[in-house]
Amino acid sequence: MGDQAKFSVGGKDVDCAVMKGSVGPDVIDIRKLYGQTGMFTFDPGFTSTASCESALTFIDGEEGVLLHRGYPIGQLAEQSSFMEVCYLLLNGELPSKDELEQFDYTISRHTMVHEQLATFYRGFRRDAHPMAIMCGVVGALSAFYHDSTDIADPLQRRIASHRLIAKMPTIAAMAYKYSIGQPFLYPDNSLSYTGNFLRMTFGVPAEEYEVLPAVEKAMDRIFILHADHEQNASTSTVRLAGSSGANPFACIAAGIACLWGPAHGGANEAALEMLREIGTPDRIPHYIERAKDKDDPFRLMGFGHRVYKNYDPRATVMQSTVREVFDAMKVTDPLFETALRLEEIALNDPYFIEKKLFPNVDFYSGIILSAIGFPTTMFTVLFALARTVGWVAQWNEMISDPGQKIGRPRQLYTGPVQRDYVPVDQR
Numbered sequence: 001m002g003d004q005a006k007f008s009v010g011g012k013d014v015d016c017a018v019m020k021g022s023v024g025p026d027v028i029d030i031r032k033l034y035g036q037t038g039m040f041t042f043d044p045g046f047t048s049t050a051s052c053e054s055a056l057t058f059i060d061g062e063e064g065v066l067l068h069r070g071y072p073i074g075q076l077a078e079q080s081s082f083m084e085v086c087y088l089l090l091n092g093e094l095p096s097k098d099e100l101e102q103f104d105y106t107i108s109r110h111t112m113v114h115e116q117l118a119t120f121y122r123g124f125r126r127d128a129h130p131m132a133i134m135c136g137v138v139g140a141l142s143a144f145y146h147d148s149t150d151i152a153d154p155l156q157r158r159i160a161s162h163r164l165i166a167k168m169p170t171i172a173a174m175a176y177k178y179s180i181g182q183p184f185l186y187p188d189n190s191l192s193y194t195g196n197f198l199r200m201t202f203g204v205p206a207e208e209y210e211v212l213p214a215v216e217k218a219m220d221r222i223f224i225l226h227a228d229h230e231q232n233a234s235t236s237t238v239r240l241a242g243s244s245g246a247n248p249f250a251c252i253a254a255g256i257a258c259l260w261g262p263a264h265g266g267a268n269e270a271a272l273e274m275l276r277e278i279g280t281p282d283r284i285p286h287y288i289e290r291a292k293d294k295d296d297p298f299r300l301m302g303f304g305h306r307v308y309k310n311y312d313p314r315a316t317v318m319q320s321t322v323r324e325v326f327d328a329m330k331v332t333d334p335l336f337e338t339a340l341r342l343e344e345i346a347l348n349d350p351y352f353i354e355k356k357l358f359p360n361v362d363f364y365s366g367i368i369l370s371a372i373g374f375p376t377t378m379f380t381v382l383f384a385l386a387r388t389v390g391w392v393a394q395w396n397e398m399i400s401d402p403g404q405k406i407g408r409p410r411q412l413y414t415g416p417v418q419r420d421y422v423p424v425d426q427r
């Protein structure tokens with residue numbers, strides 16, 4: 001018998017098995033706790049709760065480590081491609097050269113969207129936030145691709161996964177084009193996944209679009225950095241939605257809705273807006289004081305993380321990518337200096353040191369995306385595009401698990417106890 005956690009509560013001795021992963025903290029299996037004691041555990045923000053078993057992504061927040069299927073994010077970001085990382089997350093191993101070519105080919109054959117979907121866009125206001133459009137359009141895919149919504153069929157699940165990964169750049173680019181009043185561009189499958197996305201976003205039908213290799217590489221790297229991140233809020237949302245048997249398009253739409261919030265994926269938009277508001281380095285101390293003031297709701301956006309209590313390894317890669325993009329595009333942005341100085345000041349301030357608040361992936365991404373030409377409203381859309389593979393891989397992992405159950409937390413009820421209904425004329 002393995003390790004047991006033994007404790008006594010309400011006069012009852014409880015024995016819970018301690019489960020061990022391949023690496024990371026052990027977990028106490030409390031599934032029988034309610035049956036044995038009549039008590040639930042209380043953990044509203046899931047700060048001490050492992051919601052599932054997963055073999056996809058590992059994070060050591062204290063050490064600033066992020067591994068996908070065992071491979072460190074730094075190595076993947078420097079040496080791999082987004083397509084390869086997609087294959088890795090979906091299949092568990094890096095592909096051979098032939099497998100990668102075949103996967104790339106398969107994804108490229110799913111890049112077009114149903115022509116009728118274009119009319120769906122026209123129902124939105126032109127000034128709609130592109131994330132609002134993403135929530136609607138991705139959910140609507142379930143109305144267009146009926147032949148890949150049977151979650152009990154592994155082949156349909158695979159096709160839905162490929163469709164989602166392949167169509168997301170097209171859908172995201174269309175959301176952008178719609179907002180600026182330009183015509184939609186069809187995908188060009190002679191380009192790479194990322195090159196194709198850049199062309200559909202920034203190209204126009206009247207001209208040839210030249211994909212800048214350095215920008216394509218930087219964008220591909222940004223996609224890799226966002227591909228998956230363990231059981232974060234949006235991934236947990238996808239899993240919870242999927243646990244009821246909902247179709248994959250509906251589940252990913254739920255993930256997109258969750259990602260939109262400023263405490264999650266919306267932080268990249270908020271971080272750049274904050275840097276713009278701060279402006280020059282001389283104004284940083286005022287904002288540092290505001291971030292520390294308990295009575296001020298202001299927080300340093302792009303700082304802090306539920307899991308990382310060290311430098312987010314994705315932020316390190318992101319910071320070096322800023323310089324590469326600036327060099328390739330022969331541009332610069334004074335906000336980068338402001339961001340570097342803000343990081344330096346914060347990392348030397350006792351408040352941020354004590355609370356272990358470090359830059360996260362969103363702190364530098366906005367500067368790069370803005371240099372490439374994206375408006376801030378598109379930042380979270382890009383995050384959703386890249387995270388789709390993680391959502392899909394996690395959803396597949398969950399559905400393939402024979403012990404999978406509907407996610408159904410319980411609660412600590414604090415409302416009125418039972419009382420009798422009083423007719424309205426007697427109240």
Ligand code: ACO
Nearest residue numbers: 262263264265267291299300301302303304305306355360
């Ligand atoms: N600026 C100032 N203070 C902060 C910040 C910040 N960015 N982040 C956390 N703190 C403080 C809190 O006020 C709190 O202080 P207290 O203990 O005195 O009350 C303490 O640090 C712990 O913060 P919590 O909010 O309890 O930590 P939690 O794990 O719940 O939140 C979160 C993590 C949401 C990311 C938080 O750090 C935050 O709001 N950061 C800014 C938004 C952001 O960058 N989000 C992106 C996350 S990464 C991603 O989703 C891709």
